[in-house]
Amino acid sequence: xxxTTTPPxxxxxxxxxxxxxxxxxxxxxxxxxxxxxxxxxxxxxxAGLFLLVNAEWEAVERNLTLFMQGTFPxxxxxRLVAQLPLFALALGAGLGTAxxxxxxxxxxxxxxxxxxxxxxxxxxxxxxxxxxLVLLYFASTANPWFVxxxxxxxxxxxxxIRGLPARFxxxxxxxxxxxxxxxxxVVSGTTGRAWLVTAIVVGIGAWTLxxxxxxxxxxxxxxxxxxxxxxxxxxxxxxxxVITDPxxxxxxxxxLHLTLWVSAxxxxxxxxxxxxxxxxxxxxxxxxxxxxxxxxxxxxxVPLIALLFMGQYVALFFLPAGxxxxxxxxxxAVFTLFTAAYVAEIVRGGLQSLPPGQTEAGQALGLTPPxxxxxxxxxxxxxxxxxxxxxxxxxxxxxxxxxxxxxIFEFFNVxxxxxxxxxxxxxxxxxxxxxxxxGYWAVAFAMSRESQRLEGRLRVGAA
Amino acid sequence: xxxxxxxxVYADATKAKGDAIIELEGVDKFFGDFQALKDINMAVGRxxxxxxxxxxxxxxxxxxxxxxxxxxHERGRIVVDGIELSEDIRNIQEVRRxxxxxxxxxxxxxxxxxLDNVTLAPRQVRNMAKADAEELAMKQLTRVxxxxxxxxxxxxxxGGQQQRVAIARALAMQPKVMLFxxxxxxxDPEMIKEVLDVMVELAEGGMTMIVxxxxxxxxxxxxxxxxxxxxxxxxxxxxxEHFFTNPEEDRTKLFLSQIL
Numbered sequence: 001x002x003x004t005t006t007p008p009x010x011x012x013x014x015x016x017x018x019x020x021x022x023x024x025x026x027x028x029x030x031x032x033x034x035x036x037x038x039x040x041x042x043x044x045x046x047a048g049l050f051l052l053v054n055a056e057w058e059a060v061e062r063n064l065t066l067f068m069q070g071t072f073p074x075x076x077x078x079r080l081v082a083q084l085p086l087f088a089l090a091l092g093a094g095l096g097t098a099x100x101x102x103x104x105x106x107x108x109x110x111x112x113x114x115x116x117x118x119x120x121x122x123x124x125x126x127x128x129x130x131x132x133l134v135l136l137y138f139a140s141t142a143n144p145w146f147v148x149x150x151x152x153x154x155x156x157x158x159x160x161i162r163g164l165p166a167r168f169x170x171x172x173x174x175x176x177x178x179x180x181x182x183x184x185x186v187v188s189g190t191t192g193r194a195w196l197v198t199a200i201v202v203g204i205g206a207w208t209l210x211x212x213x214x215x216x217x218x219x220x221x222x223x224x225x226x227x228x229x230x231x232x233x234x235x236x237x238x239x240x241x242v243i244t245d246p247x248x249x250x251x252x253x254x255x256l257h258l259t260l261w262v263s264a265x266x267x268x269x270x271x272x273x274x275x276x277x278x279x280x281x282x283x284x285x286x287x288x289x290x291x292x293x294x295x296x297x298x299x300x301x302v303p304l305i306a307l308l309f310m311g312q313y314v315a316l317f318f319l320p321a322g323x324x325x326x327x328x329x330x331x332x333a334v335f336t337l338f339t340a341a342y343v344a345e346i347v348r349g350g351l352q353s354l355p356p357g358q359t360e361a362g363q364a365l366g367l368t369p370p371x372x373x374x375x376x377x378x379x380x381x382x383x384x385x386x387x388x389x390x391x392x393x394x395x396x397x398x399x400x401x402x403x404x405x406x407x408i409f410e411f412f413n414v415x416x417x418x419x420x421x422x423x424x425x426x427x428x429x430x431x432x433x434x435x436x437x438x439g440y441w442a443v444a445f446a447m448s449r450e451s452q453r454l455e456g457r458l459r460v461g462a463a
Numbered sequence: 464x465x466x467x468x469x470x471x472v473y474a475d476a477t478k479a480k481g482d483a484i485i486e487l488e489g490v491d492k493f494f495g496d497f498q499a500l501k502d503i504n505m506a507v508g509r510x511x512x513x514x515x516x517x518x519x520x521x522x523x524x525x526x527x528x529x530x531x532x533x534x535x536h537e538r539g540r541i542v543v544d545g546i547e548l549s550e551d552i553r554n555i556q557e558v559r560r561x562x563x564x565x566x567x568x569x570x571x572x573x574x575x576x577x578l579d580n581v582t583l584a585p586r587q588v589r590n591m592a593k594a595d596a597e598e599l600a601m602k603q604l605t606r607v608x609x610x611x612x613x614x615x616x617x618x619x620x621x622g623g624q625q626q627r628v629a630i631a632r633a634l635a636m637q638p639k640v641m642l643f644x645x646x647x648x649x650x651d652p653e654m655i656k657e658v659l660d661v662m663v664e665l666a667e668g669g670m671t672m673i674v675x676x677x678x679x680x681x682x683x684x685x686x687x688x689x690x691x692x693x694x695x696x697x698x699x700x701x702x703x704e705h706f707f708t709n710p711e712e713d714r715t716k717l718f719l720s721q722i723l
Binding site: 357360364365366367375383458 | 556563568571576587588614633
C-alpha cells in the first residue's frame with residue numbers, strides 16, 4: 001500500500017461525445033431517444049409553464065400559517081416559535097456529537113473520514129432546506145425569516161459541541177435528549193405526566209454519565225448510579241410541581257407540525273416494539289412465538305385504514321370505561337402497532353441473514369444468550385436491514401396523511417380547510433396539491449438520503 | 464516415552480498423561496437418524512496436545528463442538544475441569560469460560576474493531592474494567608504478533624491475521640483448554656504457517672489443546688497424541704511417531720496413504 005500508484009484514467013466525455021455515447025450508442029437506443037425526448041421535453045415545458053407562469057400561489061401564500069400549524073390556537077403561537085430553535089439546537093448538538101465520534105472511530109481504525117461541515121450538512125438535507133426556502137419565498141411578513149434565522153444560529157451553536165474535547169462529547173447525547181423534551185414541553189406544557197418523561201430522560205443521562213469507566217466498577221458504582229437517578233428524578237418532580245404550565249395538548253395540534261410529531265413518535269415507538277416482536281418470533285418459548293406470529297400476521301393482513309377506524313371506534317370496547325384517549329393518541333398507537341409488525345418482519349430477515357458462526361463464536365466465549373443477541377446478533381442484523389426499515393418509516397410518514405379521513409387536520413388535510421374558504425372553493429386545487437406533495441417529498445427524500453449515508457458508513461470495516 | 468508401559472497406556476484414548484482435564488465417557492451424538500459420534504471414550508491431560516485427524520464427515524468437529532456444548536450429546540458424560548456438562552445453562556457457561564475455541568471460518572465480529580473483539584468477553588463475562596481488559600487484549604495480540612492491527616476492523620485484515628486475532632480473542636478469556644476446529648483449512652497456503660507458528664508457541668507454553676486439523680506436519684511436531692477418527696468412532700490412538708510410522712488399523716493405513 002505504500003508504493004505510489006497511478007489512479008486509473010477516467011475518460012471524461014464532453015459535448016457531442018457525451019450525446020453519442022449516452023443517447024445514440026446503437027440503433028435501439030437511438031430510436032428510444034428519438035421517441036422519448038420529445039415527450040420528456042414537452043412535459044417538462046408544461047410543468048415549468050404551470051409552476052412558474054400559470055399557477056396561482058395565492059391559496060398557499062395566504063394560508064402558509066395554516067399549512068404549518070393548522071388550527072393550533074393562534075394566541076399560543078409563541079410556543080411553536082420557541083420550539084423551532086430548541087429543536088435546531090438539539091439537532092446541532094446531536095449531529096455534532098455523531099460526526100465527531102464517527103471521526104474519532106475512523107481515525108483510530110485508520111480509515112478515511114470526511115469531516116462534517118455546515119456545507120456538507122446543507123448538501124445532505126438540501127431537499128428540506130429547499131422546502132424551507134420555498135416557505136420563506138411565500139411568506140408575507142418578516143417573522144418567518146426571524147424564526148428561520150434564529151433556528152439556523154441555534155443549530156450552528158449546537159454544532160460547536162463537535163469542537164470540544166472528547167470527554168465533553170459524552171454529554172452531547174444527554175443534552176440533545178433534554179433539548180428535545182424541552183422543545184416538546186414548551187408546546188405540550190408541564191402538567192400531568194410531563195415530569196415523568198423528563199425524569200426518564202434525565203435519569204438515563206444520570207445513569208450513563210455517573211460512575212464512568214475511570215471509577216473502579218463494583219457495588220459502589222451501582223449505588224452511585226442508582227442514587228443519581230433517584231436524586232435527579234425527585235428534583236425533576238419537585239421542579240415540575242412548581243412550574244405548572246398547562247400548554248396545548250396534542251389533540252389541538254394540526255398542520256405540518258402534527259404530521260411531523262405523529263410520524264416521529266410512531267417511528268420512535270414502533271422500532272423497539274417491532275424489535276421485541278422479531279425476537280419473540282424466534283424465541284424458544286412456543287407460547288411467545290405463537291403470540292408474536294399471531295400479532296404480526298393479524299396486523300399485516302388488515303389495511304391500515306381499517307385499523308385507523310378501529311382505533312377510533314372499536315377500541316372503545318377494549319379500553320376501560322371512562323378512559324379518555326384523544327383521537328390523536330389513538331392514531332399514534334395504531335401507526336405504532338401497524339409499523340411494528342412490519343419492522344418485526346424486516347428485523348427477522350436481518351436476523352436470518354447472519355451466519356450461525358457469529359452466535360457460536362459468542363457462545364463459545366461464554367457470553368450469556370441475551371448478551372450474544374445484544375452485542376453480536378442485533379448490531380449486525382440491524383445494519384443489514386437499515387434500507388428496508390427506513391423504507392417502512394418513509395411509508396409511515398406518508399401514511400399519516402390518512403388521518404384526514406378521521407377529520408384530523410394534519411398537513412394534507414389542511415387543504416380541505418383552505419378550499420373551504422370562499423376565495424379558494426373552486427380554484428387553486430392543483431397548486432395546493434403540488435405544494436403539499438413537495439412538502440412530503442422534501443422530508444421523505446431527506447430520510448432516504450440519510451439512510452443511504454448511514455448504510456455506506458456502517459459498511460466500512462464490516463466487509 | 465522410552466518406558467514401555469507408559470507407551471502402552473498412552474496409546475489408549477481413555478488414559479490421559481497425568482490427571483485428566485477433559486473426560487468423555489460413552490458419548491453418543493445424533494443428527495436426526497444419523498449417528499455422528501459412536502461411544503466416544505477419551506481423556507485429555509493437563510498441558511497435553513491432542514490432534515484429531517480423519518476423513519471429512521468422521522465426526523472430528525462434532526467431537527470438539529460437544530466439549531463446549533455447541534452441540535448437545537445425547538448419551539454419555541463429558542467432564543471439563545471437574546464440571547460435568549448438563550442441560551443447566553450455568554454449567555454450560557462455566558465450561559465455556561474455561562475453554563477457548565478457534566473456528567475454521569474465524570467468526571470474528573465484523574462490526575467491532577480487533578481490540579473490541581478481544582476485550583468483549585473479558586469485559587462482559589469476567590466483568591473486567593475497560594482499561595484492564597485492553598491491557599490484557601494488547602498482551603494477547605502481542606502474543607499472536609499483531610498488536611499494530613488493534614484499531615482496525617476484521618474486514619481490513621488478511622485471513623491469517625484474522626485467525627490470529629481469533630486465537631487472541633479466545634486467549635483473552637485465559638482458558639484452561641483451547642479447542643481448534645480446522646483453524647487453517649480456510650487459509651491461503653502462504654498464511655497457514657503464521658497461524659501454525661502461533662499454535663506451536665502456544666503448545667510449547669503449556670496450553671492444553673485439542674486440534675482438529677489436516678496439517679500432518681503440525682501433528683508430528685507438536686502432538687503428544689494423535690487420535691484417528693472415522694465414521695463417528697475413534698479408530699486408533701497413538702504417539703505421533705507410532706501413528707505415522709507404524710499404524711495398526713487398516714482404516715488408518717488407508718487414510719494415511721491417501722493424504723501423505
